[in-house]
Structure formats: C-alpha cells, structure tokens
Amino acid sequence: MKLTNFFDGKWQDIGEGKYTAVLNPANGEQLAEVRMSTKDDVDLAVAAARKAQKKWALVPAPKRADYLYEIGRLMKEKKEHLAQVLTKEMGKVIEEGRGEVQEGIDMAFYMAGEGRRLFGETTPSELADKFAMSVRAPIGVVGLITPWNFPVAIATWKSFPAIVAGNTFIWKPATETPMMAYEMAKIFEEAGLPDGVANIVFGSGSEVGTAMIEHPDVKVISFTGSTETGSKVAELGGKHLKKVSLEMGGKNAVLVMEDADLSLAVEGILWSAFGTAGQRCTACSRVIVHKDVKKELEAKLLEQMEKLTIGNGLDEYVKIGPVINKKALEKIHSYTLIGKEEGANLLVGGKILEDGDLAYGNYYAPTIFTDVSPNMRIAQEEIFGPVVSLIEVGSLEEAIEVNNGVKFGLSSSIFSRDVNKVFRAQRDLDTGIVYVNAGTTGAEIHLPFGGTKGTGNGHRDSGVAALDVYTEWKSIYVDFSGKLQRAQIDTE
Ligand code: UN1
Numbered sequence: 001m002k003l004t005n006f007f008d009g010k011w012q013d014i015g016e017g018k019y020t021a022v023l024n025p026a027n028g029e030q031l032a033e034v035r036m037s038t039k040d041d042v043d044l045a046v047a048a049a050r051k052a053q054k055k056w057a058l059v060p061a062p063k064r065a066d067y068l069y070e071i072g073r074l075m076k077e078k079k080e081h082l083a084q085v086l087t088k089e090m091g092k093v094i095e096e097g098r099g100e101v102q103e104g105i106d107m108a109f110y111m112a113g114e115g116r117r118l119f120g121e122t123t124p125s126e127l128a129d130k131f132a133m134s135v136r137a138p139i140g141v142v143g144l145i146t147p148w149n150f151p152v153a154i155a156t157w158k159s160f161p162a163i164v165a166g167n168t169f170i171w172k173p174a175t176e177t178p179m180m181a182y183e184m185a186k187i188f189e190e191a192g193l194p195d196g197v198a199n200i201v202f203g204s205g206s207e208v209g210t211a212m213i214e215h216p217d218v219k220v221i222s223f224t225g226s227t228e229t230g231s232k233v234a235e236l237g238g239k240h241l242k243k244v245s246l247e248m249g250g251k252n253a254v255l256v257m258e259d260a261d262l263s264l265a266v267e268g269i270l271w272s273a274f275g276t277a278g279q280r281c282t283a284c285s286r287v288i289v290h291k292d293v294k295k296e297l298e299a300k301l302l303e304q305m306e307k308l309t310i311g312n313g314l315d316e317y318v319k320i321g322p323v324i325n326k327k328a329l330e331k332i333h334s335y336t337l338i339g340k341e342e343g344a345n346l347l348v349g350g351k352i353l354e355d356g357d358l359a360y361g362n363y364y365a366p367t368i369f370t371d372v373s374p375n376m377r378i379a380q381e382e383i384f385g386p387v388v389s390l391i392e393v394g395s396l397e398e399a400i401e402v403n404n405g406v407k408f409g410l411s412s413s414i415f416s417r418d419v420n421k422v423f424r425a426q427r428d429l430d431t432g433i434v435y436v437n438a439g440t441t442g443a444e445i446h447l448p449f450g451g452t453k454g455t456g457n458g459h460r461d462s463g464v465a466a467l468d469v470y471t472e473w474k475s476i477y478v479d480f481s482g483k484l485q486r487a488q489i490d491t492e
Contacts, residue, residue, distance in 0.1 A: 001031070001032040001033070002019060002032070002033050002034075002035070003022075003032055003033065003034040003035060003178045003179065003181075003182050003202060004017070004035050004202075005035060005037055005041055005045065005199075005200060005201050005202060006181075006182075006185040006198075006199065006200040007044060007045035007048045007049070007170070007196070007199035007200070007201070008044075008045075008048035008052075008195050008196050008199070009189070009194070009195025009196060010195075011185075012041070012044070013035070014040075014041070014044065015038075015040065017035040017036070017037070018035070018036045019033040019034060019035055019036065020033065020034055020036055020175065021033055022034055022089065022175075022176070022177075022178060022179060023325070024088050024089065024091075024361075025090070025091035025321075025322040025323065025324050025325060025361055025362050026088075026091055026311075026312040026313060026314070026321060026322050026360075026361045027312065027357070027360045027361050028360045028361060031088060031089060031179060032178070032179055034175060034178040034202045035202050035203065036175075036202065036203045036204060036207075037201045037202050037203035037207070037208050038203070038207060038208075038211075039207065039208075039211040041201050041203070041208070042170070042201055042208055042211035042212055042215060043211075043215070045170050045199045045200075045201050046141055046170055046199075046212075046215050046217050046218060047217075048195070048196040048199055049141040049168040049169065049170050049196055049197075049199050049217075050140070050141050050168075050217050051196055052168045052194060052195060052196025052197050053138070053140055053141055053166075053167060053168040053196075053197075055194065056138075056163070056166060056167075056168055056194060056196075056197050057138045057166040057167075059166075061114075061115045061116070061118050061164060061165075061166065062115045062116050063115075064115055064163060064164050064166065065111070065112040065113070065114070065115020065116065065164055066112070066115075067163070067191055067192070067193050068108050068109075068111055068112035068115065068160055068163070068164060069108070069109065069112045070191040070192070071108050071160075071187055071188065071191045071193070072105050072108030072109045072112065074187045074190055074191055075101060075104055075105045075108060075187060076105050078183075078187070079098065079101050079102070079105070080098070081183075082097075082101045082152065082180070082183055083097035083098040083100075083101050084097070084314070085179050085180060085183055086100060086101065086151060086152060086180055087313045087314055087321070088179075088314065089151070089176075089177050089179045089180060090148060090149070090151055090176070090177050090180075090324065091277070091313055091321040091322040091323065091324060091361075091362075092276045092277070092279075092313055092321055093313035093318055093319060093320070093321045094313055094314055094315075094316060095316075096275060096276055096313075097313070100150055100152055100153045101152055101153075103150075103152075103153040103156070103445055104152045104153050104155075104156040106444075106445045106446075107153070107156040107157060107160050107445045107462075108156065108160055110445055110446050111160035111161050111164045112160075112164065114161070114164050114464070114467065115164045118136055118164070118165065118467070118471075119136075120133055120134050120135035120136060121133065121134050125477065126487060127479070127481070127485045127487060128481060128485070129479065129480050129481035129482075129485075130477060130478065130479045130480070130481065130485060131477070131478040131480070132475070132476070132477050132478075133475070133476050133478075134473050134474060134475045134476070135473075135474050135476065136165060136467060136471035136472070136473065136474075137166075137471060137472050137473070137474040138165050138166030138167045138470070138471060138472075139165075139167055139219045139220055139243070139470060139471065139472050140167060140168075140217070140219040140220075141167065141168055141169065141170060141217050141218050141219060142158075142162045142167045142168075142169045142170075142218065142219065142220040142221075142222065142470060143169070143170050143171075143172070143212040143213065143215075143218040143220065143221045143222070144158045144159060144162070144169055144170070144171040144172070144222050145171075145172050145205070145209055145212070145221065145222070145223045145224070145225065145233070146158065146171065146172070146173050146174060146224055146225075147174050147224050147225045148173075148174035148175075148176035148177040148324055149276065149279045149280060149281070149324070150224075150280075151173060151174065151177035151180035151181070152180050152184065153445075154224050154247075154461070155171060155173065155180075155181070155184060157445065157449070157461040157462050157466065158171075158222045158224075158461065158466075158469075159171060159198065161466040161467050161469070161470050162220075162222075162470045163193075163197060163198070165467055165470045165471045167220075167470055168196060168197045168198070168199070169197075169198060169199065170199045170200075170201060170212060170218065171198070171199065171200050171201070172200075172201055172202070172203065172205075172208050172209055172212060173200065173202065175202065175203065175204065176324055176325065178202050181200050181202070182200075184198075184200075185198065185200050205225075205229060209233070210236065213233060213236045213237050213240060213242060214236065214240055216240075218242070219242065219243065220242065220243045220244075220245070220469065220470065221233060221237050221242050221243070221244045221245070222244075222245040222247075222459075222461075222469055222470075223244065223245065223246050223247070224246075224247040224248070224281075224461070225248065226248060226249060226382075227248040227249040227382070227407075227408070227454050227455075230246045230247075230248040233246065234246060234457060243469070244457065245456075245457070245459035245461070245469045246456050246457045246459065247281070247449070247450055247451075247455070247456055247459075247461055248281070248408075248451075248454065248455050248456060249281060249382040249384075249408050249410070249454065249455060250281045250282060250283070250285075250382060250408045250409075250410035250411060250440075250451065250455055251285055251286060251379075251380065251381070251382055251406040251407075251408045252272075252282055252283060252284050252285060252286070252408075252410055252411040252412060252413075252431070252440040253284065253285075253286035253287065253288050253402070253403045253412050253413070253440070254268060254269050254272065254284050254286070254287050254288070254412075254413045254414075254415065254439060254440060255288045255289075255396075255399045255400075255403060255412070255413065255414040255415065255416075255425065256269075256287060256288070256289040256290060256293060256297055256415050257290050257293075257396060257399070257414065257415060257416035257418065257421055258290040258292040258293050259416055259417045259418050259421075260293065260415035260416050260417065261415065261417065261437070262293060262296055262297055262300055262415075263300065264415065264437065265297065265415040266297065266300045266301055266304050267304075267439075268284075268413065268415065268437075268438055268439035269284055269287055269301065269388070269439060270301070270304055270305065270308070271439050271441070272284040272413075272439030272440045272441040272442075273285065273287075273366075273386065273388040273439075274308060274319075274320055274366045274386045274388075275320075275441060276321075276441075277320055277321055277322065277323050277364065277385060277386050278323075278332075278366075278383070278384065278385045278386035278387060278388075279323060279324065279328075279384055279385065280441055281410055281455075282410055282411045282433070282440050282441045282442075282443065283384075283440065283441060284388060284413070284439055284440040284441070285382070285383055285387065285388055285389065286372075286379055286388065286389050286390075286391060286402075286403075287388060287389070287390045287391070288391050288393055288399045288402050288403060289390060289391070289392055289393070290392075290393060290394070290395075290399070291392050291393070291394055294370075294390070294392050297390075298347060298368075298370060298390065301347075301368060302347065302348060305348060305366060305368075307319070308320050308366055310353060310358070310363055310365075310366075311357075311358070311363075312357075312361070320366060320386065322361040322362040322363050323362045323363070323364055323385055323386075324362065325362055326362055328362065328384070328385065329352055329362045329363075329364055329385075331383075331384075331385070332364050332383060332384070332385030332386070332387060333351075333352055333364070335377075335378055335381070335383045335385070335387055336349075336350040336351070336367060336387065338377050338378060339369045339372070339376070339377075339378040339387075339389070342376040342377060342378065343371075343376075344369040344370070344371060344372045344373075344376060344378060344389065345369065345370045345371045346367070346368075346369055347368040347369065347370045347390070348365075348366070348367065348368050349364075349365035349366050349367030349368060349386070349387075350365065350367045351364075351365050352364060352365075353365055364385055364386055364387075365386075366386045367386060367387040367388070368387075368388050368389075368390060369387070369388070369389045369390065370389075370390040371390070371392070372389035372390060372391050373391070374391055374402045374405055375405075376389070379391060379406075380406055380407075382408065396416075396421050396424065396425065399414075399425075400424075400425060400428045400429060403429055403430070403431075404428075404429070404430040407453055407454040408451065408453060408454045408455045409430050409431045409432060409451045409452030409453040409454070409455050410431055410432055410433060410450075410451035410455040410456075411431055411432070411433040411434075411435070411440040411441070411443075411451070412429045412431040412433070412434055412435070412440060413434065413435035413436070413437075413438060413439055413440045414426075414429070414434075414435075414436055414437075415437055416436075416437075422436050430452055430453070431451055431452060431455075432448070432449070432450045432451035432452055432455065432456070432460070433449070433451070443462070445462050445463070446462070446463055446464075447462060447463045448460035448461075448462060448463040448464075448465035448466075449461045449462035449463065450465075
C-alpha cells in the first residue's frame with residue numbers, strides 16, 4: 001500500500017516522490033510506504049486550502065458543524081477498524097486504541113456543538129446611537145503538525161476546531177503514523193467535506209514542516225511534539241510572524257501523601273506510567289512519595305507489576321505494547337544506564353525484551369528506579385518510555401517543590417484523603433492539568449489541555465480554549481446616529 005498526499009479533495013502523486021516504509025512496532029512487519037513530500041507538494045496543498053477557505057468561511061458555522069457531525073458518525077461506525085489500524089501502526093494496546101478513537105469521536109461532536117455557539121460579545125459603546133460587538137473571525141489556512149503517539153486524537157483536537165471556525169487546514173502527520181491520516185482522509189471524503197478544506201501532506205519535519213511554517217499563506221501553526229522541535233517551530237514561526245501554538249513535553253509526577261489510599265495510588269501510577277508504554281506527554285515519570293509510606297508503596301507496586309503482560313497490543317490480554325521504533329528503544333535504555341550511573345536504585349525492569357517473538361518488535365521492560373534525587377537526569381528529562389523514578393520527600397511542601405522543580409509543566413496528580421492538602425496542592429502545583437486521586441493521564445476533550453513552562457507557549461488544545469488558536473477577534477462598531485461621532489473627543 002502506497003500512501004500519497006491528499007489535497008484539493010484528491011489523492012495526489014505528482015512528480016517523482018520518494019517513499020519510506022511504515023513498520024509495525026510490535027513485530028517489524030512492513031505495513032505501507034509513505035510519500036516523503038517536498039516543498040512543491042506543500043505549495044500545491046496550500047494553494048488548494050487557500051482557494052477553498054474563501055468559500056468555507058462563508059458557510060454558516062452551524063452548517064460547517066453538520067460536516068463534523070457526519071465525520072463523528074462515520075468515526076463511530078468505523079471505530080473498531082480505526083482502533084485496529086492504530087494499534088498496528090503505533091503499537092498501543094487495542095483497549096487504548098479504542099479509547100483514542102473515542103476521544104476523536106467526542107471531539108467531533110463537541111466541536112460540532114460549538115458551531116451553534118462560537119459566541120462573540122456585545123459591548124456598550126461610549127457614544128450614543130452606536131453599537132459595538134466583537135466576533136470570532138476565521139484566520140485562513142492553518143498548518144497542523146502532529147505526533148505519532150496520538151495519531152487520531154491530537155489531529156482531531158486541532159483540525160475540528162479549525163474547520164468549525166471557518167479555516168481550512170494542511171496537516172502533516174508524523175511519518176511513523178501516516179495510515180491513521182489516510183483513514184481520516186477517507187472519512188473526510190465520505191462525509192462530503194468540500195474539496196480543499198482538509199489537506200494532508202506526508203513527509204519530514206525538516207522539509208515539509210519548514211515549508212509549511214515559511215509559507216506566507218499559512219497563518220497559524222499548531223504543533224504537538226518534543227520541546228526540542230517545538231522551540232525550532234517557535235523560532236521559525238516568530239521570524240515569519242506566525243501565530244504558533246505549541247504543546248510539548250512533560251515530566252509529570254504523582255504525589256503520594258502519607259494519608260493516601262495506597263492501593264488506588266498504585267493503580268493510578270501503573271496506568272499512567274506504563275499505559276501506552278509511557279509514550280504520552282502526560283505519562284507519569286516521577287512518583288514523589290512521603291517517606292512514611294515509601295516502602296509500602298514500593299512493595300505494592302512490585303506486586304501489581306507482575307500482572308502487566310507485555311506483547312502485541314492486538315492481543316486483548318496484553319497490557320503493555322511496544323515502543324514506536326528501535327531508536328526510541330535505544331534512547332529509553334540509555335536513560336536506564338544514566339540512572340544507574342547517577343546512583344539511583346533499579347527496583348525492577350531496565351532492559352530491552354528479546355525473548356521469543358518479542359525480539360521482532362520494540363519492547364522495553366516497565367522500569368522503576370527508587371532513591372532517585374530530584375536533580376538526577378532521570379528525574380529531570382523527558383524519557384518518553386516506561387521508566388519511572390521514585391523520589392522520597394518529608395512533607396507536602398517539599399513534594400510540591402520537587403514537582404515544580406523541572407522545566408516542564410503539563411500534568412501532575414496528588415493522592416491524599418486530606419482535603420486541606422488537596423486544595424493546597426491544586427493551587428500550588430505548577431502544571432496546566434492537576435488530578436486528585438487519579439493518575440496523570442486521561443484528559444477529557446472538553447477541558448483545556450496544555451501546560452506551563454517548557455510544555456507550551458500559553459495556548460491550549462481542546463475545550464473551548466482551542467478556538468482561541470483558530471480564530472481572531474474582530475471588533476465591529478456600527479454608528480446609527482447619522483452624524484460623525486468621534487470616540488475620545490468631547491463633541492458637546
Ligand atoms: C499526549 O500524550 O500527547 O490525557 C496526549 C491523556 C490523553 C491525551 C494525551 N487524553 O493522556
């Protein structure tokens with residue numbers, strides 16, 4: 001199967017394209033080949049998006065929303081198929097694959113609802129017989145750059161608010177997961193979305209991503225990925241005066257207080273640290289535990305970890321799938337070596353798994369380090385794999401300080417039965433998302449998603465806040481006095 005670009009409502013394979021293999025991370029099988037597009041492809045796709053946008057902006061928002069209802073319905077109808085493709089291509093276990101597709105369906109229906117709101121404001125004018133209002137205006141063509149770890153959900157977080165608000169988009173999915181983009185393009189076609197509203201260009205960040213950011217007709221860039229790449233996107237976007245929305249890394253912690261329900265905390269930690277093999281930007285990669293319960297927590301974690309079956313995510317009983325590719329596997333393992341060198345105690349895991357069939361895929365043993373000090377690299381840097389560091393503290397204040405002592409600020413969580421501790425923590429934890437008595441993952445699509453510090457640049461995906469990325473405020477003054485009235489100037 002050869003995956004080519006999709007723009008102007010057609011599958012495009014213009015000129016000499018180079019192709020690269022898409023591999024199943026569970027067993028190395030080649031699933032497809034994907035076109036590595038060029039700047040010329042981007043120019044053609046943007047031209048199609050620009051042409052379509054003029055008409056699309058004139059379609060009333062509730063009518064634009066009708067397409068989203070249809071897209072959501074089709075996603076629901078094909079949910080199992082989409083989840084299967086997702087698991088094959090990205091590796092997450094099928095239960096999570098279904099969950100991710102559901103996240104996309106939820107986003108379709110939620111943003112479709114926004115089509116009948118898209119609220120503006122009326123504001124009293126300072127002059128008589130004058131009416132003042134502000135509306136959310138579409139911006140134009142928006143560029144979406146999405147990662148492989150949530151190939152459907154994150155694309156829907158960005159593309160659905162963009163189109164309901166009257167923009168058209170050009171989307172560059174990650175090269176590792178183009179099949180999900182192909183599936184979404186088929187759904188856009190089937191839903192009858194007008195040609196040029198949704199456009200997909202495959203290829204590398206350095207060529208295609210750069211061309212999108214530099215293109216004068218792409219007005220907004222919404223990016224999710226690593227902090228390293230994100231800061232390059234911001235730099236280039238800044239140079240070209242683009243509105244750039246960034247969603248980047250995390251070093252998310254679960255705080256376990258001395259009065260916590262430890263069994264519940266263990267469930268929360270295991271799910272958020274090892275679900276998706278730790279490859280979520282919201283994944284728990286630090287546990288900050290009160291010294292009075294540290295030993296008990298360690299024992300309970302070890303006991304429960306035995307139940308984590310590892311293997312191909314398509315097998316329903318498997319709890320942890322592979323990581324995305326060999327490069328990721330090596331990066332994760334390098335952190336185990338760093339942790340050992342730094343003097344942390346390896347409690348469990350810490351190795352690449354190669355027994356039997358696992359040798360054909362990219363499997364890493366769920367890993368816990370303990371006696372980690374807050375400044376070690378394993379406690380500071382994003383690993384993006386199933387590796388978690390236990391850090392001991394003596395108080396809530398210290399726990400909050402350790403939580404905040406990293407350059408990221410996406411998600412955090414606290415397990416405690418003490419309402420005073422909980423309320424203090426939700427106020428003082430410097431992250432965009434805070435959970436109480438739950439792990440660090442599992443954000444719902446109708447709340448703003450994003451983080452502070454090195455995680456983002458103040459914008460949010462999801463929730464009504466996402467509309468701020470894809471709209472611009474336009475203020476309109478209507479004077480019905482029949483004479484020239486001048487603001488700020490006394491005319492009496
Ligand atoms: C991500 O890891 O990039 O909150 C997104 C969660 C999911 C989305 C994660 N709903 O874990």
